[in-house]
Amino acid sequence: MARTSRPLRARLRRLGAVGVVIATLAWSSACAVIPVGGPFAVGEAGDNDPMSKPFQRMVAIEPQPGWSPQQVVEGLQAAMAAYADDPEILPKYLTDEARQAWKPGGPVTVLDNGAKYDESGKIGDKEVTVVISGTQVARIEDDDTYVPVSAGVDRKFTLVKDKTGEYRVNSLVGGLVLTEADVARAYRPTNLYYLNGVPGSGGANADMLVVDRVRLRLKPTESFAKTIIERLLKGPSKALQGAVENVFPHGTRVESVRALDDRVLINLSGPIDADGIFSRGLQAQLRWSLTSNNVANGRSIEVQLDGEPFYSSDTLTIEPKLPDDWLGSASNVVYYTNSKGAVYSVGHDGPGRVVAGPAGQPNGPYSDFAVITGGYATGQGADLIAAKSKAGGIWVTRAAADGHWQQWIQGASADLTAPSWHRDGTLWTYDRRNKAVLRCNPSAGRGPERIAAPSLDGFDVTRLRIARDGVRVAVTIGKHEIRVGAITGEGASTMLGNFQTLSTVNDENIMDLAWRDGEHLVVLSSSNAGSVVKEINVGDGTVTKLPSDKRLHTLAAQGERILAGTLHKNEILESNLDKQNWTAKIATDADTPIFPLG
Template identity: 60%
Template sequence: MRSSRRLAAALAVAVVAWAGSGCAVIPVGGPFPVDEAGGGDPMSKPFQRMIAVPPQPAWAPLQVVQGLQAAMAAYADEPDVLSTYLTPAAAKTWRPDGPVTVIANRPKYDYVGKSDGDQVVIRLVGTPIARIEADDTYMPYTGVGDISIDFTLVKDAQGGYHVQSVERGAGLLLTMDDVARAYRPTKLYFLAGPPGPSRLFAERRLVVDRVWLRVKPTENFAQTIVRRLLEGPSKALHGAVGSVFPQGMSVRSVRSDDDRVVVDLHGPIAPDELYTDGLKAQLKWTLNNNDMANGRTVEVQLDGEPFYSSDPFVIRADDMREDWLGSNVSPAYYVSKGAVRSLGDERAGNAVQGPAGQPNELYSRLAMSDGGAMVAARGTPAAGGGIWVTRVAPDGRWQRWIQGRQEDLTPPSWHRDGTLWTYDRANGTVLRCDPASGRGPERVAAPGLDGLDVTRLRVSRDGVRVAVTVGKNEVRVGAITGGGGAPMLGNFQTLTRVTDEEIRDIAWRDGERLLVLVQSKNAQSVREIYVGDGQSTELPATNKRLESISALGQRLLAATEGRKEILEFNQDKQGWVSKVDGGDAANPIFSLG
């Protein structure tokens, strides 16, 4: 630690030292307070920079291991220091690439086995939190228990210790404090639908890709964000979303003044009206929703010249049309004695038109299409099983679209394009029914689900992501790739896994947030999880046992067991209120989700 203190004194700035690490944390750029790091530039993010120092001959083995970990935290800004902690042979073979392992703060260290003085093994034991992948995806750890890493150190001719090997091989190891110091969660916006040069983006819809970006002292954070946007989506959305920015395009600079943000690009481009609409949407939403534009006009340039025409190409506030993100406004419904009824803000309403509004005992787990024109349901044994559909109209009638036993088919889920999806557990396959084609259900390839016990399948409202429950204890999220003509499900990753608990239901709030109803032996919880990085919030519980949930935007409805009623979560009061208490209310419904 003496080296860290000498460094701090020499720099004449306020220094926060990490005990035993041989590292110091100082504000980047000079002697100013930490909360002003970034120089007041609204397009920058405050952060602290790790200043690593090489190992000292007098350091004990434990100090060397702690110093190595600190040098890992500083690697992105000072890559040369880390190799000084390694033996020459280890420095030639060790690589910092691969996922970044994130562990809880204050890991434990201990000497392992006997030491002859020239070789020492120190074991680090820490609680794993997440991985940050090479594509900037933040993946929460879903396993159980701590991890341990053995560091083998040897003494050199001068009496100092260096690391000869690390048990888990290559890759950086950071604490949560390291990540909070140097990374920022960031929303990137891409266009719904598969990528391709001929895509017209006619639907004009955006999809959020949430990544974690490292703050760089060499450029403002707005430039970091645009640079990452041009690289394309993370692997979670590969093949499921597109971008107007072609390969080979780069960002020269992003600068700002009081009224505008100027994005200067370089590379091949052949704009037209549809292209420029998509460019406006991707850039404006990405900059604004990361607090980089803050309502200012965005001007796009190409190699310092006006983009697209001889006049300045600007993106104004009114170019951020809400329809690019889809609507979070939709009527709410619930089921009473098998009939679908509307649910107003204050009280229950009337039954919907047609067969879906008639009492019956033949159908369960009802779902409503986009716009509310169609209702789908899983048939009970009395109905002969299968998935049934009816129009919400006086002349509508129930028709069986998909055959199968009730227990073998997951509750139906509508896609925004009008197709209906379910999982056939008896045959281990995803089924999709497209009424426009006039054909029966088709199988959809989903190799990531092969051999799994899929118990629910829900398509997100943006029509891009899919959530499934596996057994009673796991949720996985994937994406619809391949386009409408030959779709497939891929890119599946575990979102959450529970132990000694059971997942009772799932529901999409929107395209990036999934609600999960979890039941333990004595309690329940509803967890809101961002599918991009697994960040989770637990909502306040109710003393009533919930059976199912449905959500849209900020609204969340739930049906209770026992005395059947519909509850709504009040955001302002952070509590549950009864909406329908008729003793037979069930199955709350919003369109899609």
């Protein structure tokens, strides 16, 4: 921030004289940053409070006499950062005309910390234009989603002198403009959890949680636990609307959230069915939404309805640890193909073992294998293995001695993307010739059917991957773009929608991608400098670079494990994230690694 002006320093000295203690100070021409932990009903501020997160609150002051136009704009920007906590300061930087026209709503523009101010365009001594030049790095949508952006910004502010001779902003584009530092100070990345059941079903068929990542603003008047729950009740962001179930009925309210010695007490009100049909999903949504954000860790959660026990005979208590299967159970089995196309399975450790049935035989005509374990495929005792055939179409066999290849989907091999299993046992692909998403469900007595995906119309879809939660879908467009959407509806009304661009790379070619879990994609790209491996959070686009190796050719991922096939198709490598390198997992005659689903 800019050096503090003399009037502001004098004012802060006066504030200090009357007992305001500033423990941590960051300067602007109009702001001070004071560590605030929020309301502490129980415990002390900071890490000892299980309900809140310590943060630094931006405290803005009104414009001071004698400030230059640039100082006024800097002060205005500080007032924007403090607006949610103190909306009274910002209007004092505006003329009456601008005050009437400006609206705080809409997406929040996030600029990089290196934005520069340029005072220019003077018209005599009465009108001045100040331009903030920088890079927009993101926007925060009205539904609290954080969307990465990379675009140059020249934001113009026209200032005029008021009747007292002081500069005020006369034109202001709607919405708040914050810096990365403002966002880091006042917002927290937050994971909310919804159910993978069909919306409106009450969570009856749900068996997994689906992550919805948002940016929530910390409030000095409210515990972070209450902020999380209130946002959870509003329902999913637009990325998951129509695709996940929220068991909290519309109109549910949070009356209070209190931390007691050994538990957190949540008092709700509204149209919740007190007979308990929502209890299982409610427990999962609440527990994981709180503990995944390091709130109320290690404490049981007691839920009340209108201040009374949730059930007529007992209180709904959520224990500190829920079964991990809500997040999906990861199998230790890894599959891979050898140079002749035979499929092998290998445990977490130990040598590979050829699978039973035709998939374990040399399969020269087959490629792009995908596996679903028998527990997911209804009516199938053994694992199912799908593959594209050079003769055409996608074929499936059971990994059993009596298995045989059956064609599930027709079409030229070059026109179909690699098969992708849904956790319900259906098989999906994209037909590039006919521009159609295809789903096959033989267990229901139906052949391939088209699934509507209007957001993909007119685009060159080169890959389609369904996440293990059965909700999110990733596609690649050509060689340079990744989009993520969701499966909405059910039965004949099923469609792929909610697509948003996750990543665009102009100087790299996307070689492969894999779901590590429902929240992260692992992407392998090639560039002039060699291969690039990165993990992308599909909720907010956060990119983490992973160890790379010039030998990498294909990827498979599950949980903490990431495997790669090599260009020479002679070994399977495993990523060692701690040591930032790749080591041999299968050292001889190994081509492509495969994890079930994903």
